[in-house]
Structures are given as C-alpha cells and as structure tokens.
Amino acid sequence: MxxxxxxxxxxxxxxxxxxxxxxxxxxxxxxxxxxxxxxxxxxxxxxxxxxxxxxxxxxxxxxxxxxxxxxxxxxxxxxxxxxxxxxxxxxxxxxxxxxxxxxxxxxxSGGVSDSLGVSKSLEALALRKRAECEVEDGNFSQADLLLSKAIELKPCGGIHIIFKDRSIVRLALGNHAGALEDANEALRVAPRYPEAYICQGDVFLSMDHFDSAEMSYSTALEIEPSIRRSKSFKARVAKLQEKLNAVRTQ
CATH class of the missing domain: 3.40.30.10 (Glutaredoxin)
Structure with missing residues (x-):
C-alpha cells in the first residue's frame, strides 16, 4: 500500500x-x-x-x-x-x-533544493531502512530511536511513512499513547494513507476500543479495497470479531 x-x-x-x-x-x-x-x-x-x-x-x-x-x-x-x-x-x-x-x-514539493536538504532527506531514509532491520531482529527500542532521529531531520517527503513505522514500533513496546499519536500524525500529513488507519486500528484494538478499531479498519478498506484480500488484514478483522464475541458472552 x-x-x-x-x-x-x-x-x-x-x-x-x-x-x-x-x-x-x-x-x-x-x-x-x-x-x-x-x-x-x-x-x-x-x-x-x-x-x-x-x-x-x-x-x-x-x-x-x-x-x-x-x-x-x-x-x-x-x-x-x-x-x-x-x-x-x-x-x-x-x-x-x-x-x-x-x-x-x-x-x-515547493522546497529549496539545497545540498543540506538533500543530505537530511537521504539520511532520514537511511535511518528508516536501518530501523526496518532492527524491527526484523526484534530490537524495537533501537528502531524507535532511529525513527525518532529520522523525524527530527525533517525530510522533504516520506515522513508520514516514518510516523507510521514508529507507531508500529511503539505499539510493540506497549506505548499505546505514543503509537496512537504517531498514527494520527501520519494521517495528518497523509489523510488518505490506509496503512496509517490500520496502525490506528491496531492501537485501538490493543486498548479494547472496539468501535474505534472497526472504524479505522473500515476507513482503510474504503480507501484501499484490495486489502480485503490481505491475510494480515483478515487476521485483524478476525481478532476484532473474536474480542467482540468474548465481550458479548460475558
């Protein structure tokens, strides 16, 4: 996506x-x-x-x-x-x-194409790629640090992806408030970014805010209908349904 x-x-x-x-x-x-x-x-x-x-x-x-x-x-x-x-x-x-x-x-993007701006943007991209490797190795704290450094560089573009990535990392670290804040910031920059809505839904689901999670997932699906066929998206919907059923049977 x-x-x-x-x-x-x-x-x-x-x-x-x-x-x-x-x-x-x-x-x-x-x-x-x-x-x-x-x-x-x-x-x-x-x-x-x-x-x-x-x-x-x-x-x-x-x-x-x-x-x-x-x-x-x-x-x-x-x-x-x-x-x-x-x-x-x-x-x-x-x-x-x-x-x-x-x-x-x-x-x-309307910015000034100077060597410093180019350098910062490419450095931020390199940090994001390093963070992805840390996530694969399960080093979420290190990934959080790298992504935070990337955001501080204020790259010319792609910052909505960095916020989305840090939302995933912070949710893995149990930082629900930080994860939700990052997902919302990604959506502020890119209002029709389906992956950020999925991240937002994941945070709500983890917090047992089921209605909000359903709304976030539904919005992502509305923007990008093809995710309906995604195994990971199906797993999210199944997990949401499972939690809803558990609440209803209590």
Missing part, C-alpha cells in the same frame, strides 16, 4: 506543447492545486542505468501529493534514467543517483 507501485507500465501522454527535457539542471514548477505523478522509465536502457534504484528512492521520499509509478520508454535513452512529471509533462534526465532523485522531490 505505502509506496505501492503500479505494476503496469502506462504509456506516457504529454499535454500538447508542454513536453520539455532537462539533462543537466532541474527547473520544475511545483503544482499545488492538484496532485502530481512521477513516472520512471524502467525500459531496457534506463533499467541498465539504475532506474529501479531511482524508482525506489523517489517512492520512499515522495510526499502524499506525489505518486510514483514505473513507465515505458520516455525517449532520450542515452540520457537516462529518465523521469517524467505529470501533468506538466517535464522530463528530467540523468536521474541516476539518490541525491538527484531527492532534488526532484524537493523542487516538486
């Missing part, structure tokens, strides 16, 4: 007379009136030039108003990896490094 990428490569259609190409410098006008989409060429040439890594970095750093998807060939194959920005139809070439990807996100 978070940072879920469309598996179908959609052909790019530029608006008439709005296509431009930048290979050495980025000059993008942020569009605040509507959401934006970044399409990353994953065709053969750009793929060899590292477009999958670019796709991963852009997806991790994108704020809620920017979606990132793979794309077919955007042309200019020798200047890849190429990314296109819709709806304006800008194409940015040589987007082969994490720093270059961060610059694109920062400018589209």
């Amino acid at each position: 978070t940072a879920t990428l469309c598996l179908l490569c959609i052909p790019l259609r530029f608006p008439p007379n709005r296509t431009s190409f930048s290979s050495t410098s980025i000059s993008l006008t942020p569009i605040r009136a509507q959401n934006q989409e970044i399409r990353v060429c994953t065709n053969r040439t750009c793929r060899r030039q590292g477009s999958f890594q670019t796709l991963e970095t852009l997806s991790a750093l994108a704020p809620p108003t920017i979606t990132v998807n793979p794309s077919g060939c955007l042309g200019k194959c020798g200047a890849g990896p190429n990314v296109a920005v819709l709806p304006d139809g800008f194409v940015v070439g040589h987007c082969a490094t994490p720093a270059r990807a961060a610059e694109v996100i920062m400018q589209l």
